[in-house]
Amino acid sequence: MGAERTAVIGVGQTRHVSARHDVSIAGLVREAAQEALDDAGLDWGDIDAVVIGKAPDMFEGVVMPELYLADALGASGKPMIRVHTAGSVGGSTAIVAAKLVMAGIHERVLTVAFEKQSESNATWGLSVAMPFQAPLVAGAGGYFAPIIRAYIRRSGAPDYIGHLVSVKDRLNALRNPKAQLHLPDIDLKTVQESMLLWAPLRLLDVCPSSDGAMAMVIGSEQAAAAAPGPVAWIHGTAMRSEPTMFAGRDQVNPQAGKDCAADVYAQAGITNPREDFDCAEVYVPFSWYEPMWLENLGFCPEGDGWKLTEAGATAFDGDIPWNPSGGVLSSNPIGASGMIRFGEVAQQVRERAGDFQVPLKTGKALGHAYGGGSQFFSMWVVGNTKPES
Amino acid sequence: MRSLRDVAVVGFAQDTAVKDRDRNEVEIISPVVREAVERSGLKRRDIGFTISGSCDYLAGGPFTFVSGLDAAGAWPPVKESHVEMDAAWALYEAWVAIQTGDVDSALIYGFGKPSLGDLHEIWTLQTDPYTVATLWPSMVDLAALQADVYLSSSGRSDRDLAEVAVRSLRNAQRNPYAVVSEDVSVDELLGRPVTHRPLRDTDIAPITDGAAAIVIAADDIAKRVCERPAWIRGIEHRVDPQHLGLRDLATAPSAAQAAERAGVNDGAIDVAEIHAQFSHEELILREALGLADGVDVNPSGGPLTSNPVMATGLVRIGEVAGRIMDGRAGRGVAHAAQGPCLQQNLVCVLEGSN
Numbered sequence: 001m002g003a004e005r006t007a008v009i010g011v012g013q014t015r016h017v018s019a020r021h022d023v024s025i026a027g028l029v030r031e032a033a034q035e036a037l038d039d040a041g042l043d044w045g046d047i048d049a050v051v052i053g054k055a056p057d058m059f060e061g062v063v064m065p066e067l068y069l070a071d072a073l074g075a076s077g078k079p080m081i082r083v084h085t086a087g088s089v090g091g092s093t094a095i096v097a098a099k100l101v102m103a104g105i106h107e108r109v110l111t112v113a114f115e116k117q118s119e120s121n122a123t124w125g126l127s128v129a130m131p132f133q134a135p136l137v138a139g140a141g142g143y144f145a146p147i148i149r150a151y152i153r154r155s156g157a158p159d160y161i162g163h164l165v166s167v168k169d170r171l172n173a174l175r176n177p178k179a180q181l182h183l184p185d186i187d188l189k190t191v192q193e194s195m196l197l198w199a200p201l202r203l204l205d206v207c208p209s210s211d212g213a214m215a216m217v218i219g220s221e222q223a224a225a226a227a228p229g230p231v232a233w234i235h236g237t238a239m240r241s242e243p244t245m246f247a248g249r250d251q252v253n254p255q256a257g258k259d260c261a262a263d264v265y266a267q268a269g270i271t272n273p274r275e276d277f278d279c280a281e282v283y284v285p286f287s288w289y290e291p292m293w294l295e296n297l298g299f300c301p302e303g304d305g306w307k308l309t310e311a312g313a314t315a316f317d318g319d320i321p322w323n324p325s326g327g328v329l330s331s332n333p334i335g336a337s338g339m340i341r342f343g344e345v346a347q348q349v350r351e352r353a354g355d356f357q358v359p360l361k362t363g364k365a366l367g368h369a370y371g372g373g374s375q376f377f378s379m380w381v382v383g384n385t386k387p388e389s
Numbered sequence: 390m391r392s393l394r395d396v397a398v399v400g401f402a403q404d405t406a407v408k409d410r411d412r413n414e415v416e417i418i419s420p421v422v423r424e425a426v427e428r429s430g431l432k433r434r435d436i437g438f439t440i441s442g443s444c445d446y447l448a449g450g451p452f453t454f455v456s457g458l459d460a461a462g463a464w465p466p467v468k469e470s471h472v473e474m475d476a477a478w479a480l481y482e483a484w485v486a487i488q489t490g491d492v493d494s495a496l497i498y499g500f501g502k503p504s505l506g507d508l509h510e511i512w513t514l515q516t517d518p519y520t521v522a523t524l525w526p527s528m529v530d531l532a533a534l535q536a537d538v539y540l541s542s543s544g545r546s547d548r549d550l551a552e553v554a555v556r557s558l559r560n561a562q563r564n565p566y567a568v569v570s571e572d573v574s575v576d577e578l579l580g581r582p583v584t585h586r587p588l589r590d591t592d593i594a595p596i597t598d599g600a601a602a603i604v605i606a607a608d609d610i611a612k613r614v615c616e617r618p619a620w621i622r623g624i625e626h627r628v629d630p631q632h633l634g635l636r637d638l639a640t641a642p643s644a645a646q647a648a649e650r651a652g653v654n655d656g657a658i659d660v661a662e663i664h665a666q667f668s669h670e671e672l673i674l675r676e677a678l679g680l681a682d683g684v685d686v687n688p689s690g691g692p693l694t695s696n697p698v699m700a701t702g703l704v705r706i707g708e709v710a711g712r713i714m715d716g717r718a719g720r721g722v723a724h725a726a727q728g729p730c731l732q733q734n735l736v737c738v739l740e741g742s743n
Contacts, residue, residue: 056451103488256466
């Protein structure tokens, strides 16, 4: 039994800044949700269910905040689900929402993901000493830096490759009015001279801490037909997880990421991702993750990711632009970052990406998110044409 | 709307303790998952989807669900998700995944170790962080407020609350997973001190560490592996706005909506397991679910005698399914709730006959 055809029929997001002092958490999510509803030509009453996602509750200090947010999200009297799958959550949340439509249960589902990191301190929130566990007290950068060093050793990549990504994504962000970081003067030298945080990561190789929210309305074929504007058809969704640590685990090129990509490509009929996609929005919170994920996602053979980055293949005018929006390196409201990737590719295939619109050839694009210790993956493929089944 | 696939509970296991000093979450979850899978008759690697429900704040750190993967088994990589909700909602998401046709079976587990912290104050942090949480009402304070509103508007008294507690404690004597049980009379109980007016300690769910796991499967798979699967006939959930002034606290509108949509009263109900963490909640929920007077409510003793938070709702589904699978009941309803004053509610109708 096949699933119902499903599409993104509305997209909305806040501008992303380090601290939104002008709105509460409720105000923040409401802003993104309202924009998505307006985009879809819908009102709150048209929504059948709400699916909300965010990363750990410690980031704001509110336990299961969706309970307090229920009325702000127009969920009163409706089903509401809260997803939490670590950094991949924004993507997973969109997938859970999409499945409610694919299953034929609902016609129009509002999905929202957010983080208001100014309420707390994310690095501190990630560094809590847990009962029964060895304290790492490293934050995300401290956790991923050794894995990046392993990649550099394995691939023989020159030491400036990560910095090239840092420059490229920040230049892309200049086209995106909602991105947090706008650094018009950035160049390789600026990145190389920024403070060393966790070798080899310098300050400008690292994502910012953001307040922001992303929202989408996901609808059935019937809802898509009634939408006032173009829609982004969902051609495939996939999630994969593996444990954090075990002997022999490849943390540089995780199996779960490869399996997830293979699954979503098979659903969407993707055989050569570099040619079959017009662009990709991929979760790159630390610059070196671009070449690492190029390999993990099959855009090139293992060991060659850095060569694509160096050759400019992933640049805005390259043959396969990665993160034309500026990516996670330019805005990172953690729980929303995955959904921003999913939403930005929907905007690309709807030709609604404004100044960072890429030319459409195949009309398909990949949204990607990952989380935990590179162990949770969520991906979707969207397209400007209706899928066959 | 197209027709839904038939999905049934085919395996259930749970474990609880007053204070599990010797084991971490993974050690608590592992045997429960193994037992539920064994009972399902399916092999772990043949189960299509894995999902859990838990709450980071119980352990006081981010990503507590991540270590749960070590217990569930996730190598080679699995299709997996997690809700920061009672695991009854994880079961709902698994049921949806089966409805899409992507998978045919799922393992669902929930766990909580509230003995590590102060549960009643942790739940305070579920309230509006700007206007309510700053006053630090504990979850028991809020429940007592609701109990007071309910008793004064319904004309009932604390004797009605005591009757709920007495029956729950008696039923719990037959439940090895209950952490409190007692054969006590209503009058005797009414002689005990009121600790949070109008509630006594016996009206308040005990702190319980524990975990539960359920395996569900679709159509022919369920029939193949299980002699008498507990078929999910309806599963629905709804949420109310949280602000205490926005609704009549003597009622649970979202529970009533979910019950109606799930078709609770489309047939006779033999057994009901209700996620009432306070005695008055059972009375409110009986009305919301429209249960007849004769319905056997919380034969396990219910959450008033065993409350492994984040698994308590899933246990309700497991308890009803267990009674259907072993032939003690034909049709039953399981209910899960979360949030202050029964804010969010899920209702699941289960049946033995296909």
